[in-house]
Amino acid sequence: MLLENVNSPSDIKRMSVQELKRLADEIRQFLIETISVTGGHFGPNLGVVELTIALHHVFDSPKDKLIWDVGHQAYVHKILTGRKELFPTLRKYKGLSGFPKRKESEHDMFDVGHAATSISAAAGYAMARDLKGEQYHVVAVIGDGAMTGGMAFEAMNHIGHMGTDVIVVLNDNEMSIAPNVGAMSNYLAKLRNHSHYKSVKSEVANLLHKVPSIGDRVAKALERVKDSVKYLMVPGMLFEEIGFTYLGPIDGHNIPLLLEMLEQAKQVKGPVLLHVITKKGKGYAVAEEAPDKFHGVNPFNIETGQAPKVVAKAPQYSNVFGDTLRTLAKEDERIVAITAAMPSGTGLSKFAVEFPDRFFDVGIAEQHAATFAAGLACAGMRPVFAVYSTFLQRAYDQVIHDICIQNLPVVFAIDRAGLVGADGETHQGVFDISFLRAVPNMTIMMPKDENELRHMIYTALQQPGPVAVRYPRGEGRGVSMDEAFRTIPIGKAEILREGNDPVAILALGPGMIELSERAIDLLAAEGIRPMLVNMRFVKPLDSELLLEIAARGYRIVTVEEAVVSGGMGGAILEFYAQNGIHGIDLCPIGLPDRFIEHGSVNQLLESVGVTAERIVEEVKMITPRKRQRA
Numbered sequence: 001m002l003l004e005n006v007n008s009p010s011d012i013k014r015m016s017v018q019e020l021k022r023l024a025d026e027i028r029q030f031l032i033e034t035i036s037v038t039g040g041h042f043g044p045n046l047g048v049v050e051l052t053i054a055l056h057h058v059f060d061s062p063k064d065k066l067i068w069d070v071g072h073q074a075y076v077h078k079i080l081t082g083r084k085e086l087f088p089t090l091r092k093y094k095g096l097s098g099f100p101k102r103k104e105s106e107h108d109m110f111d112v113g114h115a116a117t118s119i120s121a122a123a124g125y126a127m128a129r130d131l132k133g134e135q136y137h138v139v140a141v142i143g144d145g146a147m148t149g150g151m152a153f154e155a156m157n158h159i160g161h162m163g164t165d166v167i168v169v170l171n172d173n174e175m176s177i178a179p180n181v182g183a184m185s186n187y188l189a190k191l192r193n194h195s196h197y198k199s200v201k202s203e204v205a206n207l208l209h210k211v212p213s214i215g216d217r218v219a220k221a222l223e224r225v226k227d228s229v230k231y232l233m234v235p236g237m238l239f240e241e242i243g244f245t246y247l248g249p250i251d252g253h254n255i256p257l258l259l260e261m262l263e264q265a266k267q268v269k270g271p272v273l274l275h276v277i278t279k280k281g282k283g284y285a286v287a288e289e290a291p292d293k294f295h296g297v298n299p300f301n302i303e304t305g306q307a308p309k310v311v312a313k314a315p316q317y318s319n320v321f322g323d324t325l326r327t328l329a330k331e332d333e334r335i336v337a338i339t340a341a342m343p344s345g346t347g348l349s350k351f352a353v354e355f356p357d358r359f360f361d362v363g364i365a366e367q368h369a370a371t372f373a374a375g376l377a378c379a380g381m382r383p384v385f386a387v388y389s390t391f392l393q394r395a396y397d398q399v400i401h402d403i404c405i406q407n408l409p410v411v412f413a414i415d416r417a418g419l420v421g422a423d424g425e426t427h428q429g430v431f432d433i434s435f436l437r438a439v440p441n442m443t444i445m446m447p448k449d450e451n452e453l454r455h456m457i458y459t460a461l462q463q464p465g466p467v468a469v470r471y472p473r474g475e476g477r478g479v480s481m482d483e484a485f486r487t488i489p490i491g492k493a494e495i496l497r498e499g500n501d502p503v504a505i506l507a508l509g510p511g512m513i514e515l516s517e518r519a520i521d522l523l524a525a526e527g528i529r530p531m532l533v534n535m536r537f538v539k540p541l542d543s544e545l546l547l548e549i550a551a552r553g554y555r556i557v558t559v560e561e562a563v564v565s566g567g568m569g570g571a572i573l574e575f576y577a578q579n580g581i582h583g584i585d586l587c588p589i590g591l592p593d594r595f596i597e598h599g600s601v602n603q604l605l606e607s608v609g610v611t612a613e614r615i616v617e618e619v620k621m622i623t624p625r626k627r628q629r630a
């Protein structure tokens, strides 16, 4: 076994090609055995085994900087850089992160999780190197999906202009999470499939090598022929046009070829793009044949590829959203659905089949998606942009500048709102309340369960301006679904329990309402009965109810699965201050002012004190005087 003796990249430097091939087989088997137990990003990592080995063989990390895009495909990098023993803790609380983390290893050059950042980071490293007169290689490894992200082109535009020595390795497996989309994807397909180009290029290359010591003039003439042939034969040569030397496409599972081409890339002056063709899920047949190539998996049985059968207690919120939109779209042809490369995650896969002309997967391009929705709204459509809370962060200016200033009827279906768990800091959906609440004309609502989510989507599509409906990752609460849709009065909260003690729990979203109900059961045992409110809206707030609660002199405990900074609790305090109501006794329970690491959602909530016990504690802070007055 070679792998057991690999604890740093230096341990593979002396390996022969045959040994590197054996190492690849061992790593592939290691991935299958560990990720089938832990779950995680499986297909992407199977696809980069040989590429990662070749990168660490040719380059000297950490002197040379390897920067991964998205970083979900960096497990092999972590295995080769001394962390294989940690894989049983992958994505577990206090365990190995599923993404590169600078605090985790000197070989992790840039923290990632969101797509299309690697080339910009590489540009930063490279230009710092040049300013400091240092010598090292900078390599960005970016997938074909991430390459549909606008930032990638912003970075290439800059690097191409600067002529900086940066190597971009484009890992092209024809897949994003779903099959890749867009003109870039089609262009890469042309490059991949231009066999005539490949044969012509190799003939010209052979000719150059075969004729011993031909004069420079002839060599240069032939080089020009090669370039003109390449230029003519390969459509566009998009990358060369913007200053990159394009190498490839090459087989990304052929180690000798990868070693040769990466060595070549090292020699090229200026920016280089090495186009590498890989197979997502390679080496595990079930993944290779799966529609999503086992992009992200739960633990599964190695023999069958099947995850253990779990009887769902309720539908996923994403699917309730998707089914609701399909129902409404049947009645209203103005409804169109947009995703930024997350059709399955956002529950839109069935909508895409049923309404192919009214479904748009724009690639990993949230900024474009938002303004595209704005354009659709201006032209009389009812666009719904389904997007994870964390990825909506990419389109903040578009929300303000292109949608809210114009007060356009765009619905943001914000999935994964709240803690997502295993993906950690880069993916927790905990800032959207704060960053959306500040924007005029925006309405923000969150349901108490999957049934109310349906009514909120229905209500949102009736509004004249922008609306954000946020809901968590995972299953609903198992409540029954109403037959007919109903419109929820904007800004109206719902009193779930009147209580008879002078304290009100104002909770937002299903998870926090469940916690609050558990707290109420604990309090009942002590004879304390607080009011419980399903807030439903963060903007606008239910001013009538808030004024009533203040008039009764109640203590208030707000509960939200979002950062307290700028959250619902703050909004309520601001409301009272703006209405000249002072001395409100309010405790905002929510997430602290720090990034929340990976782990299970329950572990993370526990770790930050968002628990039923904490709610009990805060409710019991009612002063005796207030109790007497009740």
Ligand SMILES: Cc1ncc(C[n+]2csc(CCOP(=O)(O)OP(=O)(O)O)c2C)c(N)n1
Pocket (backbone or CB within 6 Å): 044, 047, 070, 072, 073, 113, 114, 115, 142, 143, 144, 145, 146, 147, 171, 173, 175, 176, 177, 280, 295, 340, 341, 342, 364, 366, 391, 394
């Ligand atoms: C800004 C942003 N939007 C969406 C995602 C969700 N996402 C994670 S991986 C992925 C597909 C990446 O495709 P590619 O770069 O080709 O990598 P592969 O999985 O094919 O190796 C997407 C859409 C993300 N990480 N960042």
Ligand SMILES: CC(=O)[C@@H](O)[C@H](O)COP(=O)(O)O
Pocket (backbone or CB within 6 Å): 070, 072, 113, 177, 296, 345, 416, 420, 423, 473
């Ligand atoms: C790497 C990435 O950003 C996606 O694969 C993300 O991990 C998907 O999250 P869900 O599993 O919540 O759909």
Ligand SMILES: [Mg+2]
Pocket (backbone or CB within 6 Å): 143, 144, 145, 146, 171, 172, 173, 174, 175, 176, 180
């Ligand atoms: Mg891909």
